[in-house]
Amino acid sequence: xxxxxxxxxxxxxxxxxxxxxxxxxxxxxxxxxxxxxxxxxxxxxxxxxxxxxxxxxxxxxxxxxxxxxxxxxxxxxxxxxxxxxxxxxxxxxxxxxxxxxxxxxxxxxxxxxxxxx
Ligand SMILES: N[C@@H](CCC(=O)N[C@@H](CS)C(=O)NCC(=O)O)C(=O)O
Numbered sequence: 876x877x878x879x880x881x882x883x884x885x886x887x888x889x890x891x892x893x894x895x896x897x898x899x900x901x902x903x904x905x906x907x908x909x910x911x912x913x914x915x916x917x918x919x920x921x922x923x924x925x926x927x928x929x930x931x932x933x934x935x936x937x938x939x940x941x942x943x944x945x946x947x948x949x950x951x952x953x954x955x956x957x958x959x960x961x962x963x964x965x966x967x968x969x970x971x972x973x974x975x976x977x978x979x980x981x982x983x984x985x986x987x988x989x990x991x992x
Contacts (some may be wrong), residue, residue, distance in 0.1 A: 876918075876919065876920050876953065877918075877919050877920070877947060877948065877949045877950075877953065878893070878919070878922055878936070878947070878948045879905070879919045879920065879921050879922065879945065879947050879978075880921070880922050880923075880924055880930070880933050880944050880946040880947075880948065880989075881899070881902040881905060881906060881921065881922070881923050881924070881925045881934070881944060882899040882902045882924060882925075882926050882945075883924065883925055883926070883945045884897075884898035884899070884902075884903075884927075885898065885955070886898075886925065886926035886927070887926075889925050889982055890928065891973075893941060893960050893978050896986075897926070897927070899944060899945075901944070901945055901975045902944055902945045904945075905945045905975060905978055905979075908979065908982060908988070909921065909949065911988070912982075912986075912988045912989075915982065915986060915988070917951070919947075919986075924944070928942060928957070929942065929992075930942045930944070933946060933948075935939045935965075936948050936966070936967075936969050936971070937969060937971045937973075938965045938966045938967075941966060941971060941973065943973040943979055944973065945973065945975065946971055946972070947971065947973070947978045947981060948969050948970070948971045948974040949970045950968060950969055951965075951968050951969060951970060952968070954970065955975060958985065959984065962977050963977075963981075976991075979991050
């Protein structure tokens with residue numbers, strides 16, 4: 876099953892100081908799509924992870940350089956010949972994509988939800 880990694884809200888970013896709590900607007904956008912189409916919670920494994928790097932659970936799947944979130948990770952063994960993953964990157968046994976636009980594209984194509992207008 877594909878794993879969708881989103882950042883837990885309410886984190887601090889040491890690079891920006893310690894005073895402000897943040898949420899990831901990109902994760903929030905994908906969370907909004909899940910809210911529109913809750914069946915996606917059955918069709919994907921949705922995993923909320925901490926902002927702090929290295930992002931445990933994700934780095935092992937996509938590598939240190941690719942841990943940006945949101946991140947959709949698909950085990951190569953789950954891919955069928957019909958799947959168009961030409962816009963995914965590859966790392967070891969997984970394909971992954973970590974842009975909102977491309978995650979939304981995949982969800983529209985593979986999970987037959989609406990497309991972003
Ligand atoms: N390329 C992503 C940007 C997502 C992004 O910048 N996410 C931040 C958190 S809000 C992140 O994970 N940055 C990389 C990092 O912190 O390692 C998109 O367009 O959707």
